[in-house]
Amino acid sequence: MKVALFVTCLADHYFAEAAADAVRLLRHLGCEVTFPDAQTCCGQPAYNAGMSREAVRMADHTMEVFADCEAVVLPSGSCATMVKKFYPRLMEEADRAVQAAALADRTFELAEFIMRRLGVTRLGDGLAGRRVALHQGCHALRELRLETEPAVLLEGAGAEVVPWEAAEECCGFGGLFSVKMTDVSAALADRKLDSLPRVDWVVSGDGGCILQLDGRGRARGDGVEFVHLATALWRGVDGWAGEAMAERDSGGRHGRSNGQAGRRLE
Amino acid sequence: MSVRISEYATRSREAIRDRPEVRTAVTGATVAFDEKRRRAYGEVDADSWRRWAEGVKNHLLTHLDDYLAEAEAQLEANGADVHWARDADEARQIVLALAARHSARSVVKGKSMLTEEVELNPALERAGIEVYETDLGEYILQLLDEPPSHIVGPAIHKTLEQVQHLFADRLETDPGGDPDELARAARDVLRDAFINADMGITGGNFLVAETGTVALIENEGNIRLTTSLPRVHVALVGIEKLLPRMSDLAGFLQLTARAATGQPIGCFVSLVQGPASAPGDDGPEEVHVVLVDNGRTDVLLHEHAWEALRCVRCGACLNTCPVYRQTGGHAYGWVYSGPIGSVLDPGLLGLHEAMPLPFASSLCGACFDACPVRIPIPELLLSWREEAQQKGLTPWKERAALAGLATAATRPPLYRAAARIGTRLGATRAARKLPMLSDWSNDRDLPRPSPHTFRQLWRQGIK
Amino acid sequence: MSGSATRDRPESRGDLGGARARILARVTRATATRGKLPHPGRLETPPAPDPATPPAPTTTFVKRFTSQCGEVATPDPDRSPRDWLTSFINGLGDEVNAIAIGADVPARLQPHPPDMPPADAGTAGGESPGQSRHAPAVAGPRNSPQPLHHAVPPEHAGVGISLAWGAVAETGSLILPSTGTRAVQLLPPVHIIWVPAGRVFARLEDALLELRAELPAGVGLHSGPSKSADIGQTVVTGVHGPGRCIAVLES
Numbered sequence: 014m015k016v017a018l019f020v021t022c023l024a025d026h027y028f029a030e031a032a033a034d035a036v037r038l039l040r041h042l043g044c045e046v047t048f049p050d051a052q053t054c055c056g057q058p059a060y061n062a063g064m065s066r067e068a069v070r071m072a073d074h075t076m077e078v079f080a081d082c083e084a085v086v087l088p089s090g091s092c093a094t095m096v097k098k099f100y101p102r103l104m105e106e107a108d109r110a111v112q113a114a115a116l117a118d119r120t121f122e123l124a125e126f127i128m129r130r131l132g133v134t135r136l137g138d139g140l141a142g143r144r145v146a147l148h149q150g151c152h153a154l155r156e157l158r159l160e161t162e163p164a165v166l167l168e169g170a171g172a173e174v175v176p177w178e179a180a181e182e183c184c185g186f187g188g189l190f191s192v193k194m195t196d197v198s199a200a201l202a203d204r205k206l207d208s209l210p211r212v213d214w215v216v217s218g219d220g221g222c223i224l225q226l227d228g229r230g231r232a233r234g235d236g237v238e239f240v241h242l243a244t245a246l247w248r249g250v251d252g253w254a255g256e257a258m259a260e261r262d263s264g265g266r267h268g269r270s271n272g273q274a275g276r277r278l279e
Numbered sequence: 280m281s282v283r284i285s286e287y288a289t290r291s292r293e294a295i296r297d298r299p300e301v302r303t304a305v306t307g308a309t310v311a312f313d314e315k316r317r318r319a320y321g322e323v324d325a326d327s328w329r330r331w332a333e334g335v336k337n338h339l340l341t342h343l344d345d346y347l348a349e350a351e352a353q354l355e356a357n358g359a360d361v362h363w364a365r366d367a368d369e370a371r372q373i374v375l376a377l378a379a380r381h382s383a384r385s386v387v388k389g390k391s392m393l394t395e396e397v398e399l400n401p402a403l404e405r406a407g408i409e410v411y412e413t414d415l416g417e418y419i420l421q422l423l424d425e426p427p428s429h430i431v432g433p434a435i436h437k438t439l440e441q442v443q444h445l446f447a448d449r450l451e452t453d454p455g456g457d458p459d460e461l462a463r464a465a466r467d468v469l470r471d472a473f474i475n476a477d478m479g480i481t482g483g484n485f486l487v488a489e490t491g492t493v494a495l496i497e498n499e500g501n502i503r504l505t506t507s508l509p510r511v512h513v514a515l516v517g518i519e520k521l522l523p524r525m526s527d528l529a530g531f532l533q534l535t536a537r538a539a540t541g542q543p544i545g546c547f548v549s550l551v552q553g554p555a556s557a558p559g560d561d562g563p564e565e566v567h568v569v570l571v572d573n574g575r576t577d578v579l580l581h582e583h584a585w586e587a588l589r590c591v592r593c594g595a596c597l598n599t600c601p602v603y604r605q606t607g608g609h610a611y612g613w614v615y616s617g618p619i620g621s622v623l624d625p626g627l628l629g630l631h632e633a634m635p636l637p638f639a640s641s642l643c644g645a646c647f648d649a650c651p652v653r654i655p656i657p658e659l660l661l662s663w664r665e666e667a668q669q670k671g672l673t674p675w676k677e678r679a680a681l682a683g684l685a686t687a688a689t690r691p692p693l694y695r696a697a698a699r700i701g702t703r704l705g706a707t708r709a710a711r712k713l714p715m716l717s718d719w720s721n722d723r724d725l726p727r728p729s730p731h732t733f734r735q736l737w738r739q740g741i742k
Numbered sequence: 743m744s745g746s747a748t749r750d751r752p753e754s755r756g757d758l759g760g761a762r763a764r765i766l767a768r769v770t771r772a773t774a775t776r777g778k779l780p781h782p783g784r785l786e787t788p789p790a791p792d793p794a795t796p797p798a799p800t801t802t803f804v805k806r807f808t809s810q811c812g813e814v815a816t817p818d819p820d821r822s823p824r825d826w827l828t829s830f831i832n833g834l835g836d837e838v839n840a841i842a843i844g845a846d847v848p849a850r851l852q853p854h855p856p857d858m859p860p861a862d863a864g865t866a867g868g869e870s871p872g873q874s875r876h877a878p879a880v881a882g883p884r885n886s887p888q889p890l891h892h893a894v895p896p897e898h899a900g901v902g903i904s905l906a907w908g909a910v911a912e913t914g915s916l917i918l919p920s921t922g923t924r925a926v927q928l929l930p931p932v933h934i935i936w937v938p939a940g941r942v943f944a945r946l947e948d949a950l951l952e953l954r955a956e957l958p959a960g961v962g963l964h965s966g967p968s969k970s971a972d973i974g975q976t977v978v979t980g981v982h983g984p985g986r987c988i989a990v991l992e993s
């Protein structure tokens with residue numbers, strides 16, 4: 014299958030290596046990956062701020078860029094939701110609901126694509142013995158209803174997904190919210206971090222959530238290690254293949270660098 | 280209750296930084312409520328119950344004029360008096376006139392957010408009438424002169440120690456008294472108040488048009504007492520609280536209790552049709568129902584916000600809201616707080632008055648999943664945000680930045696250059712001086728960009 | 743309910759400056775801009791786990807009522823209700839010193855006055871949790887042919903006795919009409935409620951629809967004792983209403 018990667022702004026700049034892992038993973042699963050070069054921002058920042066005219070302009074651009082793709086995959090639950098759920102709503106008023114619905118049907122978040130479209134649940138056993146906590150972005154959880162998919166894939170690759178009291182709670186990012194309501198936003202992150210069980214990694218399919226939790230965690234000196242879902246899943250296939258995590262860039266992996274990733278932080 | 284919504288940013292910061300016990304108490308209580316709600320939803324086919332309830336309220340709200348007339352006619356046939364109040368002032372005048380007519384000196388009250396909304400207590404007190412809030416939580420707050428912070432659990436922001444301290448001081452209880460002892464002390468004071476009250480004042484959870492029934496849900500029994508012992512009962516009911524039929528009430532009583540506290544039904548439900556008429560009925564001689572608008576028709580006329588009028592005030596959206604959990608309700612600055620407050624207050628008060636509440640949300644969507652009448656709170660927040668942007672109620676720099684983003688995003692080369700520069704700059708110390716990033720970096724370390732962008736990796740070839 | 747025509751009303755009928763007309767006009771304007779949405783019909787509550795043998799409403803009632811801290815007692819079929827109730831109240835303990843009785847409780851469901859102890863007082867305990875040395879002190883006209891209404895004022899009674907109009911299985915509720923005595927239903931710390939045989943409804947909707955035909959001025963649904971968690975999130979019972987709520991199912 015031919016898959017177009019919609020990398021998203023945050024992954025392009027902050028999680029480049031995780032986005033590359035998504036490409037590796039998709040290729041490993043037999044997909045031919047393309048990267049439409051004219052892609053920019055999905056428009057979510059404007060949409061969330063209530064600037065729908067601006068959001069429509071960005072949606073129009075994105076719809077044009079991905080018009081002819083068989084499938085579009087995003088390493089972000091939030092941006093995938095923008096395309097899948099919010100474009101149809103937004104474009105209804107702009108009279109392009111049909112095109113928006115067509116793109117929505119062909120668009121997937123990474124874990125969603127692997128399980129729901131490709132029907133793959135087992136990637137490998139590269140995560141054997143690894144304890145992870147899973148933070149689901151709110152859009153992935155409540156709009157895309159990916160209530161089980163990421164956990165199933167992680168567990169299928171051998172990871173132990175540890176129960177976390179605040180697992181389904183918002184990290185407090187919310188785009189503009191994190192800068193407009195910075196104290197409340199930080200308190201939300203604290204609630205997540207305070208209730209975090211002892212794990213090797215915190216995994217999330219949303220770069221925004223990782224920036225928020227990792228930024229707050231580092232400010233508090235927590236030493237928690239955050240890993241993007243794309244990287245975690247690729248590790249599930251690939252194991253370590255001799256490459257030490259610490260030698261890679263911070264894209265896909267944030268938090269304390271002890272040079273010994275791959276071992277438990279105990 | 281005066282409107283202090285514009286101070287949200289400051290008041291939420293103060294709540295988080297200066298009163299950590301509020302956050303602990305509120306998070307503890309709401310997590311427990313939310314857990315019970317989930318369990319209670321799980322016991323029934325909650326999805327279809329919620330769709331049904333949404334449908335009933337939509338039907339009601341699109342036929343509201345007919346049902347209001349029917350409710351009025353039924354109540355009058357039952358012997359109750361119906362009054363109409365356009366705004367808070369009229370609502371207060373009606374109640375004050377009734378109190379004067381009955382020479383009321385002492386009033387017992389059941390918990391009612393509408394009476395908070397119309398600031399009834401201060402008006403009664405100014406008229407020399409003694410007012411007793413009889414819900415235990417409300418009573419605590421009345422002693423402290425604080426407004427409720429939650430529509431179902433008004434005092435959830437208070438710890439046991441705070442109540443021990445308060446009651447030791449005011450009711451001379453043992454400073455280490457357990458909740459049982461403290462409740463008993465309050466009960467003794469309020470028992471006398473019930474027996475001596477000239478008038479009972481309540482709100483109303485529902486008003487059934489078909490039968491003219493004001494339905495009230497509670498757990499303590501104070502509302503049953505308020506509607507039964509005094510000679511006069513006055514119920515203030517928002518015009519959106521109607522239900523078409525008695526059979527609808529059966530569903531709403533159960534769904535509301537499950538959403539609010541995870542119970543199959545409230546411990547006590549009062550169904551008030553009118554004054555006592557049968558021999559042997561020791562109930563009130565007069566029942567007055569005040570139908571209050573106070574901004575509700577504005578909400579009904581609003582293209583989007585009208586859906587918020589389905590609200591049954593169960594508090595489920597507050598309980599599940601991660602933002603509400605950090606600060607409690609007082610930070611929001613008015614009667615209705617949390618997610619429902621953020622979409623209802625702009626409708627009731629006007630958007631300008633309610634800024635910045637539509638922005639006090641990360642749009643996580645948990646509230647919609649909890650809401651028994653499926654109010655699309657995140658969508659309503661967005662539509663209020665849109666209106667705020669159009670009316671210029673947001674900082675111009677924010678609008679300019681987002682307009683700039685849109686312009687760049689439709690010109691890929693410009694976008695790529697701008698994003699690269701922006702990202703790198705954002706990681707430098709200079710960023711701490713930029714308007715938005717400085718806020719971010721007060722509480723968080725700055726994000727660390729990847730050494731190479733994905734585009735660069737892609738061009739180099741990904742192996 | 744009648745008599746409204748003769749009541750004296752303020753001239754405005756509570757309609758300050760035409761508030762009624764103005765509110766209704768605005769509501770009509772709003773509803774006119776929107777399509778009229780249909781009523782979705784009845785709410786189907788889920789069927790019992792095994793539709794072939796649904797649990798009897800009484801069984802479900804007992805389960806739901808007790809799970810909300812209500813108590814259920816079943817009278818001894820070999821004794822008269824009066825006798826049984828008298829010893830049951832004796833068994834409640836010393837703090838029960840006076841009884842208030844609802845206006846609609848028939849004599850055969852009332853306890854004996856103190857000078858008419860039950861035939862077997864002091865012997866069989868029946869359902870009674872323990873034995874009391876004292877007969878309940880019921881004040882009022884002795885050997886009255888009339889039912890003993892308000893044997894003592896309810897605010898001074900330790901026990902209130904009421905008659906339910908019916909009960910509801912799905913919510914574990916007792917339906918108490920105001921034709922009884924509201925103060926008896928609410929003020930004494932212990933509330934004993936007779937549920938007539940055959941009056942347990944499976945669903946709340948069924949009960950309310952039947953009640954609709956003979957709706958009294960006030961109705962209370964009581965589903966267990968009074969509760970509050972307003973102090974430190976700890977549940978306490980008997981805050982304003984009764985601390986014990988005992989349903990007696992007549993067979």
Ligand code: SF4
Nearest residue numbers: 590591593594596650
């Ligand atoms: S908006 Fe929904 S969840 Fe929130 S209080 Fe109203 S009915 Fe309950």
